[in-house]
Amino acid sequence: MLHESELNSIKGKVTCDSSLLAYPRQLCRSDITPPITRKRKAAEVDNDPLPKAATKAHGPRHATSDRPALSKHSSAATEITDNRASPASSASQKKRDLVTPATTTASMDSDDDFMSDVSSQDDFGMQASDNDSLGEDFGDLDAGFDDKDIFGHKRKPYEVEFKVLDPPDIENEQLGQVNEVCAILGLPPESAAILLRFGRWNKEKLIESYMEHPEKTLEDAGLGTNFEGTAKTETVPGFMCDICCEDGDDLETYAMRCGHRFCVDCYRHYLGQKIKEEGEAARIQCPGDGCNRIVDSKSLDLLVTDDLKERYRELLTRTYVDDKENLRWCPAPNCKYAVDCGVKNRDLHRIVPTVHCFCKHEFCFGCSLSDHQPTPCTLVKMWLQKCEDDSETANWISANTKECPRCMSTIEKNGGCNHMTCRKCKHEFCWMCMGLWSEHGTSWYNCNRYEEKSGSDARSAQAKSRSFLERYLHYYNRYANHEQSAKLDKDLYLKTEKKMTSLQSSSGLSWIEVQFLDTASQALQQCRQTLKWTYAFAFYLARNNLTEIFEDNQKDLEMAVESLSEMFEKPVSELAELKVDILDKTAYCTKRRVILLSDTAENLKNGEWSFNVEW
Amino acid sequence: MGSQKRIAKELTELTESPPAGIMVELADEANLYEWKVHMEGPEKSPFHNGKFLVKLSLPTEYPFKPPTVSFATKIYHPNVTNDDKGSMCLGMLRADEWKPSSKISAVLQFARQLLAEPMPDDAVEGRIAEQYKNDRARYEEVAREWTRKHAC
Numbered sequence: 001m002l003h004e005s006e007l008n009s010i011k012g013k014v015t016c017d018s019s020l021l022a023y024p025r026q027l028c029r030s031d032i033t034p035p036i037t038r039k040r041k042a043a044e045v046d047n048d049p050l051p052k053a054a055t056k057a058h059g060p061r062h063a064t065s066d067r068p069a070l071s072k073h074s075s076a077a078t079e080i081t082d083n084r085a086s087p088a089s090s091a092s093q094k095k096r097d098l099v100t101p102a103t104t105t106a107s108m109d110s111d112d113d114f115m116s117d118v119s120s121q122d123d124f125g126m127q128a129s130d131n132d133s134l135g136e137d138f139g140d141l142d143a144g145f146d147d148k149d150i151f152g153h154k155r156k157p158y159e160v161e162f163k164v165l166d167p168p169d170i171e172n173e174q175l176g177q178v179n180e181v182c183a184i185l186g187l188p189p190e191s192a193a194i195l196l197r198f199g200r201w202n203k204e205k206l207i208e209s210y211m212e213h214p215e216k217t218l219e220d221a222g223l224g225t226n227f228e229g230t231a232k233t234e235t236v237p238g239f240m241c242d243i244c245c246e247d248g249d250d251l252e253t254y255a256m257r258c259g260h261r262f263c264v265d266c267y268r269h270y271l272g273q274k275i276k277e278e279g280e281a282a283r284i285q286c287p288g289d290g291c292n293r294i295v296d297s298k299s300l301d302l303l304v305t306d307d308l309k310e311r312y313r314e315l316l317t318r319t320y321v322d323d324k325e326n327l328r329w330c331p332a333p334n335c336k337y338a339v340d341c342g343v344k345n346r347d348l349h350r351i352v353p354t355v356h357c358f359c360k361h362e363f364c365f366g367c368s369l370s371d372h373q374p375t376p377c378t379l380v381k382m383w384l385q386k387c388e389d390d391s392e393t394a395n396w397i398s399a400n401t402k403e404c405p406r407c408m409s410t411i412e413k414n415g416g417c418n419h420m421t422c423r424k425c426k427h428e429f430c431w432m433c434m435g436l437w438s439e440h441g442t443s444w445y446n447c448n449r450y451e452e453k454s455g456s457d458a459r460s461a462q463a464k465s466r467s468f469l470e471r472y473l474h475y476y477n478r479y480a481n482h483e484q485s486a487k488l489d490k491d492l493y494l495k496t497e498k499k500m501t502s503l504q505s506s507s508g509l510s511w512i513e514v515q516f517l518d519t520a521s522q523a524l525q526q527c528r529q530t531l532k533w534t535y536a537f538a539f540y541l542a543r544n545n546l547t548e549i550f551e552d553n554q555k556d557l558e559m560a561v562e563s564l565s566e567m568f569e570k571p572v573s574e575l576a577e578l579k580v581d582i583l584d585k586t587a588y589c590t591k592r593r594v595i596l597l598s599d600t601a602e603n604l605k606n607g608e609w610s611f612n613v614e615w
Numbered sequence: 616m617g618s619q620k621r622i623a624k625e626l627t628e629l630t631e632s633p634p635a636g637i638m639v640e641l642a643d644e645a646n647l648y649e650w651k652v653h654m655e656g657p658e659k660s661p662f663h664n665g666k667f668l669v670k671l672s673l674p675t676e677y678p679f680k681p682p683t684v685s686f687a688t689k690i691y692h693p694n695v696t697n698d699d700k701g702s703m704c705l706g707m708l709r710a711d712e713w714k715p716s717s718k719i720s721a722v723l724q725f726a727r728q729l730l731a732e733p734m735p736d737d738a739v740e741g742r743i744a745e746q747y748k749n750d751r752a753r754y755e756e757v758a759r760e761w762t763r764k765h766a767c
Contacts, residue, residue: 242716243678245621262716270715273679278710289716 156594158373158601160353162341162365165327170317170338177203185210188227190296195221197282197316198294200323222285222294226257231298233264241266243287256299260288268303271295275308281315331368332361341365348377349615350605373530374600375537378615383536387476403465405434405457434459475539482532485565489524492568502572509576516579520568520586527561527589530597537600542610546603553596560589618677622647625719634724639671648673652723656766657731661758662690665766669726671719681713684726691754691761693733693744704739705729 155161165173174193182192184207198221199206210217218225233254240247241263255261262270270287274280284300286293300312321327321338325345330337335357343353343365352373353365362371364380372380401410404420406427411420418431428437435456500514534554541547564585567578575582603609626647629639636655643649650671656662668687674680686701696702703726706712738744746754 243621244618245624260716266715269679273676280711285714287715289714289718289721291714 156598156601157605158352158354158597160341160343160351160355160365162339162353162355164330164356164358165338165340166358167314167317167336170320170327171313174317174320177201181207188298190298191223191227194223194282194294194296197319197323198222201320222283222292224257224293228257231256231296231302233302236261239263243270254299254303256286256293256295258286258288258291258293260286260291260293262287264303271300271304272308275304275312275315279315281312282319328365328368330357330359330361331363332357332359335359335361339365350607351601352376352604371526371529372533372536374597374604375533376604376615379537379540379611379613380533382613382615383479383539386472387479397469402431402434403462405429405461408461408465434462472539475535479532479535482528482535486525486528486532489521489528489565489568492521503575506573506576513579516583516586517568517575520564520582523586523590524561524564524568527557527564527593530593531558531561534596534600540611540613540615542612544610546608550596550600553592553599557589557592557596560585560592564589618675619647621678622673626650629720629723634720634727636727637723639723642670648675648677650719654723654727654730656762657727660731661755662692662730662762662766665690665762667730667766669723671723673719678715678717681708681710681717682719682722684708684722689761689765690730691743691758692730693735693738693740693747694729696739697743702739703729704737706737 174196177196178189178193181187181196181203182189185192185195187195195206195210195218196203199209206217215225231254233252235250236253237249238247239249239251239253239261241251241253241261243262243266246263252264253261254264254267267287271284274284282294284295285291286295297312301309304312321329326342327338327340329335330339337357337359339355339357341353341355343351345366347353348366352375354362354371354373355365356362363369364372364377367377367380369377369380375383397410401412403409404411404422404425404427406429407422407425409422409424411422413420413431419428419437420431421428429435430437500511500517503509503514503517504511531554534550534557538547538550538554541550564582567582567585570578626639626641629637633639636657638653640651640653641647641649642651650673652669652671654667654669656665656667666688667690670685670687671682672685673682684703684705686695686703688701689697690701691697694704705722705725707717707722707725733744733747735744735747743754746757
């Protein structure tokens with residue numbers, strides 16, 4: 001086995017730091033609200049697998065604190081992988097701090113002149129504006145996915161820029177856009193909100209369509225053109241409610257600007273049912289028959305109780321995130337955060353956008369599945385589908401069946417003679433040599449005709465299909481093995497806490513000193529996750545000169561992981577002595593993972609891989 | 616809520632000035648929520664001369680929840696299920712389209728209109744819808760046959 005340092009020099013060529021300085025960061029993201037920054041830092045520190053190395057690397061980041069939740073590993077790993085990274089990063093760190101909104105505009109201008117108006121509007125100090133420029137349908141102009149943005153310095157080639165938002169952030173984002181539209185179009189905020197929701201938050205398109213056909217746009221959005229009057233309930237002499245048929249001069253009534261007037265009780269009941277039972281918020285229409293006017297938030301606030309208002313806002317936020325292409329809810333159970341990321345669906349064949357939620361869940365922004373680096377979403381879907389179809393039965397099929405030489409139907413021989421007749425295509429053949437039965441002459445039941453042409457053709461076809469299956473099983477078994485091992489490692493992780501406690505008492509180490517086990521365990525999980533998906537990736541990979549490097553990287557990571565996993569299982573009494581080894585091995589695993597992922601992502605981005613399937 | 620008052624009012628209106636071809640009564644005098652509707656097949660439809668018994672059920676949350684309409688008389692129609700339920704699928708009766716101020720009278724008139732002009736794209740009986748679109752003559756023949764057999 002090679003020594004680790006030797007390996008480094010061999011694999012040095014696949015690290016990518018040298019290319020990182022070439023691109024100045026283009027997006028200014030320094031306007032995150034303070035609460036997030038605080039939370040994020042806390043999360044990062046918790047997560048960091050290498051506390052010591054990380055402390056150093058965190059230095060410049062804390063000073064500026066403008067990084068949207070970096071990968072857990074990036075800082076620590078950079079520290080180890082490449083010494084040049086430190087001075088380099090602090091230099092360009094400064095550069096980045098100098099980026100102003102004006103530069104943002106300028107950079108977007110260069111993408112496309114059409115963006116200039118739009119993005120300069122964005123720069124009017126709106127807190128949320130920064131995010132939308134990423135996520136609008138205008139993104140066709142590639143504002144969101146730009147090599148320079150996604151592969152900016154300090155970020156590994158497989159990492160993407162993203163930001164985690166909590167519900168108040170999301171509400172503020174909405175509010176920012178509502179205020180903006182309301183200032184531009186001169187509409188009341190509650191109407192601007194309805195307009196925006198109708199236009200799925202595509203401000204620019206909306207404003208354009210409003211400028212062209214104001215009345216039609218308002219009508220389509222369920223707003224109407226009349227903005228007179230304030231929302232208040234009143235009593236109307238001689239009124240009868242069309243819903244409950246109650247009348248009385250002292251009946252409190254309400255009507256929106258469409259003039260459909262109902263008693264407050266009915267209105268309230270109607271809204272309550274829509275919100276609570278039907279989960280509707282953005283598209284609640286006037287209760288009037290055939291009226292498509294949308295109930296605005298002002299009317300709603302006037303009529304319903306506080307808990308319903310709360311629910312209403314929740315539902316609006318949900319619709320907002322669902323509507324925006326650049327937002328996605330964290331799929332972890334009970335997680336309240338959403339992630340903002342500029343990677344578009346059409347970019348997914350070039351990049352695997354793994355994001356990290358504050359809740360510590362790592363998932364793919366493209367498909368919401370758990371982190372599946374380095375395999376692109378489409379291949380992941382194909383693989384999972386294939387596994388679902390194949391793996392349970394594949395082994396059995398391989399062991400017990402053959403394919404009909406003509407129609408390739410899978411056939412199980414359940415006893416009897418060697419004269420097979422395919423039930424599907426009626427082909428008659430010999431089970432032993434797979435040759436035509438008609439060529440068998442009299443040597444029935446005792447096949448010795450190995451040299452026949454038809455037989456050898458059939459056997460080679462058979463061998464081919466068998467080898468497909470074997471190839472699949474090769475990758476599947478390794479994939480499944482890492483999945484299984486990750487589970488076992490996880491069980492171990494649950495015992496780690498206990499281990500650490502006993503280690504503290506038996507070895508006299510302090511709590512902080514035994515954290516290395518926690519770190520090691522997390523690194524192990526992550527590496528296994530990656531390894532698992534490298535096998536799915538490799539299954540679809542067609543051989544070229546890059547696959548060898550990939551397989552070497554895979555092998556190195558695998559060896560490192562297995563040896564770390566082994567150390568981890570040592571009795572508690574020996575763990576204290578192994579601390580340095582475990583720390584080293586953990587760092588090494590993490591680094592190997594970074595190298596493998598960087599290399600794979602770089603090639604994916606540049607279209608260097610060839611695949612044996614269309615996708 | 617005033618649902619009883621509203622239902623009583625609608626019932627009175629429908630009894631006093633019934634829409635063309637529609638006659639309503641309560642299935643049980645003590646229960647405002649179950650109605651029997653006698654519907655005449657519209658002229659110029661294969662259901663002409665047929666008398667169809669339609670059941671109209673009002674949920675307790677009426678008028679905030681929509682009523683349901685079903686044909687007790689068997690009918691050959693793309694929008695009515697060909698089973699013992701005879702459910703009719705009406706767009707305006709879907710929970711998200713129903714408005715509390717919509718009226719039963721409108722529902723029934725709409726249902727009768729549907730007999731004259733089926734909506735094959737919203738069909739519950741795909742086969743009948745197919746036939747309605749591709750072989751109108753045969754559809755009308757069967758529908759007339761069924762009307763004679765079940766609704767006369």
